[in-house]
Amino acid sequence: MAKNNMKQSVEPNIADLANGWMKSYKLNYKLEQESIGNSEIDKALDEYFSKNGGVGGNRPDAKILLQDKNCDYYPILIEYKGYKDKLVKLDKEGHVANKNSKNEPDFKNINSYAVNGAVHYANAILHYTNFTDIIAIGMTGFKNDSGKLEYSIGVYYVSKSNFGVGQKVDEYTDFSFLKKENFDAFIEKVKALSLSDEEKEKLKEKREQEIGASLVKLNNDIYQNEKGLGENDRVYLVAASIIATLGIPKKVSPLEKDDLKSSLEEGNRDGDIVLRKINAFLNEKQIPKDKKDLIVRTLANTLTTENINKVENGESQLKRVFSKIVDDLGIYYKTDLTTDFTGKLFNEMYSWLGFTQDKLNDVVLTPSYVATLLVKLARVNKDSFVWDFATGSAGLLVAAMNEMLDDAKKTLKSPEEINRKSAEIKAKQLLGLEILSNIYMLATLNMILMGDGSSNILNKDSLNDFDGKYGFGNTKDAFPADAFVLNPPYSAKGNGMIFVEKALSMMKKGYAAIIIQGSAGSGKAVEYNKKILEKNTLLASIKMPIDLFVGKSSVQTYVYVFQIGQKHQEDDTVKFIDFSNDGYTRTNRKKASVNLRDTDNAKGRYAELVDLVRFGKKKLNIFTEQEYYEGTIDPQKGDDWNQSAPVDTKPTLEDFKKNVADYLAWEVSNIIKNTAENDRLGK
Structure with missing residues (x-):
């Protein structure tokens, strides 16, 4: 009979040890089949897909519902295993590896590793209940050569703030951090955890x-x-x-x-x-x-x-x-x-709507990183009043709102002041116009989900049916816009510059950043451009990557940045920037796990672009002098907005030396070849 080399699981011993600790701490823990005492949690565990991928039936080995000094409840979910090295499986970023390379649940890891199983249960609670902070505990062990039980414990915090992926709290040798007298200190440690910006x-x-x-x-x-x-x-x-x-x-x-x-x-x-x-x-x-x-x-x-x-x-x-x-x-x-959710949600739902292919190419939603770029170029801060005359599903306004809220958090020191300012930003400092009713619904829902900046999303024609006033609340007051962001439908007059001319004519000061088809700056919108420059200054013209809207549209786009309220003079400097290489590599493969990759310092390039537009050549670092050029335009022309750095055709001494060297090399080569030929012929 063949000898069975498979070591026996010591899970019963691990469970007995850990449950014994909890009993000694007088904790009201519940085992596998028992109810935790909260129907919402019980139901969530029952409804979430199981560790094998089936429907429901999630049963942690032990569970507790504990309350801290602030009367906040924390579900504690515990999973036991009985083999060495089965505590936790992490991915290359050091996070609990519950997803495979295709972003599907990795049931092998969820099943095999204690912490992974506990984090899986925690996500069930995040998904189906109002609990937003959960503690996932894994414990495993083995018997050493002396027959003594050795064990290891993993304690992870799973929450809204870490996207359900979980963060390790600390190293522990028992469960005494759950004791009543220790639990508040443990929760303080949990609250101090934070993810880096990169993570x-x-x-x-x-x-x-x-x-x-x-x-x-x-x-x-x-x-x-x-x-x-x-x-x-x-x-x-x-x-x-x-x-x-x-x-x-x-x-x-x-x-x-x-x-x-x-x-x-x-x-x-x-x-x-x-x-x-x-x-x-x-x-x-x-x-x-x-x-x-x-x-x-x-x-x-x-x-x-x-x-x-x-x-x-x-x-x-x-x-x-x-x-x-x-x-x-x-x-x-x-x-x-x-x-992130609303950006993806509304881009996907937008594609469900029955536009023709031409219409889809005409009205293309702005990628979130481009929306953020426009907002920064328009110099949006906590005190800005931002509007968008073709708001789509409100991606640009969401980016503006985020920038404003971030600025409020950075510059205001009182939590009460931050809360008041945040409410003001959402209720009074954003305005969007969208003529298509089904897209308008997406924009409204987007801003409601964002919590809630939907107050002044208006279902109106911005060109013919908008007088510049608030749509709700103070309807007699003009919206005091000082920042304008736009990605217009390119089929509109002047490739969409008609929207820019209208919006800027209703503003007294501030900045504007628009992304538009390049032909708008090279001849298709001359009359609108000339009108715009009568009261506003073109600060920058930025050539964007040709594949920016890969899969949706292949038109060459430009970003134009304006200062509002100052007539453009012939000698005003315009910054012409070739941003064809923005650092991202894009693909349009349906089965690709990632269609946007940072392959050449994209984040650094976007940051430098904003600095170059604002502060000029002294910020030149990543960009070359061929990509950044300061020049002028003729305000009376309106078709010279897409310039690039001039190529210097004047020959240099180095060019001359190289040409002479090339010529001499060619002569020597010919002499050698002719000599060899003469020798062969016996001449």
Whole structure:
């Protein structure tokens, strides 16, 4: 009989030891099959996909719900293993490796390693409950050659703030940090944890890829399996489901799947229930009545139709789709990923809408890093008043809002002052106009999700139906714009420069940064450009990478930066910058895990670009003198905005020496060749 070399698991011994500690600390811990005493957590563990990838049935080996001195609750999830080296599996960045290279769950790691399993359970709670801070504990061990039990413990903090990936708290040799007298100090240590900016950036990029994959899967699933839903219906169902499940702590409870009963009773159909929750949410958010009525009316057109509420096999189509949305997307909008999530969400949903290919190329959403660039070039700060005359799904306004909020946090020292300023920024310092009603809905939802800057997102034609005043609240007052950002539809007059001329004519001071088709600066918008320069100065003309909108559009774009309120003089210096190499490599492969890679110091290049526009040549470091050129334009021409550094054709002494050397080398070569030929012929 062959000898079995497989070592026996010591998991029962590990569990006995750890549970014995908790018993001695008088902790009310619960084992695998027991309820933790909170139905929300129990339900979350039951609904989240299991460690094997199936539906539900997540059972941590032990769990506790502990309260700190501030009466905040922390779920503690514990997973035991019984082999050496099975504590935790980390990826190359040092994070718990619960995703593979394709950003799919790595069930092998989740199953095999104690910490990985515990972090998996913690994400179930982040996804399906309002708990935002969870402690995941893994413990494993083995018996050494003397038969003595050796063990190791991993303690990780899993939260909204670290995107659910988890952070190691410290080294521990037992569970005494959970004792009542030690727990507050432990939580203080947890709160002191923070991710570096670089770590945050990498995690955001990784999570963006997951979001993209989830959204594509969701759209394909609804498209293939749910009949009778048009493009707008799919967009509105996602919008409605997210609003209904967001909730407001202590005021509006999030809608759960079980709240939808698939009843046919008038007023209690699933659509009616979702609408009531949306109404409660919008009322509590104090959304202006006109805007609220428009949102509810638009969503009601989809939510109250007979087909979507019809019950088959005990379930309405609405409940089925709602459940898919919550299951696929809940983890993203429940964690602290609003900007990245909404950027991906709205770009994906935008592509669901039924534009022709020409229209899609005409109205292309701005990548988030380009939106941030425009905002910085427009010198946006906490006191800016920013508007966008073709707001799309509000990506530029979201970038502006982030910049303003960041500036408030950096410059104000009182938390109360920061909160007051943040509310003011969201309510009064942003204004966007979008004429297409379905895109307007995306913009409004985007700003609601961002918490909430939707107050002055207006469903109006900025060229013909806007008088420069606030849309809600102080409707008699002019919006005092001093920063303008824009990515216009290029089919509009002057390739979209008509929007720039209109917006700048309504401003008295400040800066503007727009991204537009290059032909707007080389002849297609002469009349608009000349008008603009009568009252404004062109500060910079930036040639962007040709593949900036890869997969959507291949037109050459430029960014133009203006100072508002000062007529452009013939001798005014314009900074012409060739930003064709922005440091990023882009691909458009559907199966690629990453379609945007920083391959040549992209972050440094974007930062230097902003400095060059603001401070000039003294900031030249990464860029070459061929990429940065200071010149002038003729304000009466309007077609000379796309200049590049002149090529010096005057020969230098070095050129002369090289030419002489080349010529002499050629002569010598010929002499040698002729001599050899003569020798061969016997001459």
